[in-house]
Amino acid sequence: MMERAYIASNKPLDNVNRYSKMSLAKPVMRGLLGKRLRFHLPIAFALSLMAAAAFKFGVTEPRKRAYADFYKNYDATKEFNNMREAGIFESVRPTGK
């Protein structure tokens, strides 16, 4: 009978890989939508508040100031006389007519 050849080996007989140090991290598999919401919602609120502030200081406040400035030094008599001389009124004719 032929003798079997045995190759000596120091490897353990189980299949656990004890020698490799490089492996992929486990990917994140839960809470992805929540994470997206937590990222985007504060930005959404901030942007909308900025839009409101831009409208307030770009439109609302200048309009209030425009009206206040218009009437601050408004001379109704002078304006009336100018309009009268332009002949736009029906109830009062330009001076001299």
Next chain:
Amino acid sequence: MAHPSQLGFQDAASPVMEELLHFHDHALMIVLLISTLVLYIIVAMVSTKLTNKYILDSQEIEIVWTILPAVILILIALPSLRILYLMDEVNDPHLTIKAVGHQWYWSYEYTDYEELAFDSYMVPTQDLLPGQFRLLETDHRMVVPVESPTRILVSAEDVLHSWAVPSLGIKMDAVPGRLNQTAFITSRPGLFYGQCSEICGANHSFMPIVVEAVPLKHFEEWSTLLLQDA
């Protein structure tokens, strides 16, 4: 009057209209805030494949999206009610004018002291003078003293009409058999245009309103002259 391609309100010529303008700006600011928020959320939600099939409820978010709209509504309601009550304040008018709608013209009655009444027809386009406005001019204007509280009693002789002058912030329905009251003060002299604002037949678009605000002295001279001519 309005100018071509105008989007916003006409310039205010009365204190009430100024308040309405500022309130409209306030409400529009809130609308912009909500629209920006919703648009951003829509884009953020539409541009992802992520879903969560297992969300059933959340007390926290329910509380947020109940309280926040309630707060926004209060922020709109408070200035709105303020203006509403401002418009209804007892104002002790110096003058009362009746504006009566007919098909298709307005008539004005100044009956505080004497019986002064006249009709106000639209000036046809072919009869306009240079500088006058098409479909807005009338042959006789409603003359009022500037900066004087004036009461207008609006009614109609036939069908529904509506007496509206945007720059004064006035619109009041003219209902047959009913007297509707409104009041205004003009902040400055000038001409203020309006148009009938309730469908009333074929010439509904051709019965405009012109308010002419002049100093009291000239108003008195005008009314005296008109009474003499009558």
